Amino acid sequence: MLDLELDDQSDRRPPSHWESMKRRAFTLTGIGSLVAVAIAWTAGLVRYMFPRIRYEPPTRFVAGFPESYRPGEVDTKWQKDHRVWIVRRGDGIYAILANCTHLGCTPSWFGDERLFKCPCHGSNFTQVGDPVAGPAPSPLYRVSLSIGPDGQLIVDKAIQENRPGHRDRPPFRLTLDGNSRGDVPA
Amino acid sequence: MDPELPPVERTVSTEEALESIERARSWRERLVEAVTGSEIWRSVIRHGNPALRRNRSLAVVGNFFLHLHPPTVTRQALKFPHTWYMGGISFLLFLVLTVTGTLLMFYYVPDVGRAYEDMKDLQFAVSFGPLLRNMHRWAAHGMVVTVILHMIRVFFTGSYKPPRQFNWVIGVGLLILTLLMSFTGYLLPWDQLALWAITVGANMAAATPLIGHQGPFHELVGVQADSDIRFLLLGGTQVGQNALIRFYVLHCILLPLVAVLFIGVHFWRVRKDSGISNTR
Numbered sequence: 001m002l003d004l005e006l007d008d009q010s011d012r013r014p015p016s017h018w019e020s021m022k023r024r025a026f027t028l029t030g031i032g033s034l035v036a037v038a039i040a041w042t043a044g045l046v047r048y049m050f051p052r053i054r055y056e057p058p059t060r061f062v063a064g065f066p067e068s069y070r071p072g073e074v075d076t077k078w079q080k081d082h083r084v085w086i087v088r089r090g091d092g093i094y095a096i097l098a099n100c101t102h103l104g105c106t107p108s109w110f111g112d113e114r115l116f117k118c119p120c121h122g123s124n125f126t127q128v129g130d131p132v133a134g135p136a137p138s139p140l141y142r143v144s145l146s147i148g149p150d151g152q153l154i155v156d157k158a159i160q161e162n163r164p165g166h167r168d169r170p171p172f173r174l175t176l177d178g179n180s181r182g183d184v185p186a
Numbered sequence: 187m188d189p190e191l192p193p194v195e196r197t198v199s200t201e202e203a204l205e206s207i208e209r210a211r212s213w214r215e216r217l218v219e220a221v222t223g224s225e226i227w228r229s230v231i232r233h234g235n236p237a238l239r240r241n242r243s244l245a246v247v248g249n250f251f252l253h254l255h256p257p258t259v260t261r262q263a264l265k266f267p268h269t270w271y272m273g274g275i276s277f278l279l280f281l282v283l284t285v286t287g288t289l290l291m292f293y294y295v296p297d298v299g300r301a302y303e304d305m306k307d308l309q310f311a312v313s314f315g316p317l318l319r320n321m322h323r324w325a326a327h328g329m330v331v332t333v334i335l336h337m338i339r340v341f342f343t344g345s346y347k348p349p350r351q352f353n354w355v356i357g358v359g360l361l362i363l364t365l366l367m368s369f370t371g372y373l374l375p376w377d378q379l380a381l382w383a384i385t386v387g388a389n390m391a392a393a394t395p396l397i398g399h400q401g402p403f404h405e406l407v408g409v410q411a412d413s414d415i416r417f418l419l420l421g422g423t424q425v426g427q428n429a430l431i432r433f434y435v436l437h438c439i440l441l442p443l444v445a446v447l448f449i450g451v452h453f454w455r456v457r458k459d460s461g462i463s464n465t466r
Contacts, residue, residue, distance in 0.1 A: 048314045
């Protein structure tokens with residue numbers, strides 16, 4: 001029976017205090033090492049999943065001189081490569097992210113209606129980015145604009161803003177007053 | 187009424203008493219009860235208070251992984267000379283290969299234009315990429331060695347003899363699967379070593395009797411360079427994009443799936459054939 005097989009253990013003396021403390025230290029060291037290894041691996045794997053090289057266009061790109069954009073126009077030449085429209089309006093210039101705030105499709109600029117229209121669910125946006133029709137809940141995002149040392153515009157899509165007021169201050173809207181670097185002819 | 191006791195100031199109904207007990211419970215007790223009393227918790231933790239021996243044995247009997255494992259392992263069986271531990275080490279390496287391989291798949295694209303660059307990215311640009319790639323590589327080499335040593339041990343201890351013949355056959359299948367996984371993985375770095383190793387290896391397939399275009403009796407079947415077993419393996423007459431994606435799918439999906447199936451049967455047969463290193 002089962003009891004017979006366990007017989008060889010029955011005459012063992014119970015472990016002394018020192019022995020049981022040694023066992024406990026051994027067990028805790030083992031468990032602690034396992035936990036430490038597990039934490040190190042988890043941290044390493046989280047880092048592993050964040051690539052250091054990305055196969056996508058950079059978020060920053062040089063977009064030419066401000067005066068190359070026509071006043072009152074929406075320029076769509078960067079839409080395909082960078083998903084950005086450059087708008088020169090009044091005395092200012094700003095860049096809008098071509099990313100519908102409803103579900104992220106790319107709207108198109110309809111010059112005759114002065115509207116951005118999204119093909120997916122019909123959201124319409126004005127030239128400043130405010131939604132006027134469709135399900136889009138908030139204005140289009142503007143991205144950071146700055147003037148580089150050579151006077152060319154630098155667009156940085158990592159920095160975004162769509163709140164009225166905030167979006168009309170640098171770097172989300174630059175004023176072309178003729179005195180800044182990258183002069184705009186009057 | 188006993189004159190020794192103070193007079194009762196106020197009687198309390200059963201409902202009131204229960205309410206006050208409920209109020210006295212701490213939020214922690216309520217949280218523990220809400221979690222451990224939930225349907226999901228009780229569906230996972232199925233066997234009640236482990237202080238009872240009956241519940242503990244139920245937890246063991248109802249466990250899928252222990253169901254594959256032999257119910258008892260004798261003291262004898264744990265001695266190193268009896269097994270060399272090679273089967274267990276092979277399984278551990280298989281687990282390491284599965285985990286590291288799955289992680290490598292997040293960065294590796296089996297495209298002839300990208301595969302080599304992705305492999306170099308893993309070596310030089312991805313955080314912890316070299317660690318995972320080297321673990322995968324060394325575990326793969328190690329598994330070939332340990333599986334062969336396991337087979338030698340089983341032969342020397344006569345463990346292929348009745349009633350274990352079927353498990354020997356399963357084991358031979360696992361050896362072949364191990365070698366095939368090694369061979370298919372060899373192409374994936376897409377460097378010169380990989381390309382020519384697979385070129386040479388696939389040319390051996392051309393010498394297969396009947397179905398290889400350079401093998402004996404191929405005239406009887408009429409296979410040629412673009413219709414034989416080598417062509418089927420490579421998806422072409424030379425090692426190219428078709429060969430790369432074929433080897434990738436075989437290496438990452440098909441062969442590991444079959445290996446998991448065989449390993450499950452292998453372990454279960456050990457249990458059915460009365461355990462590891464047990465001659466009774």
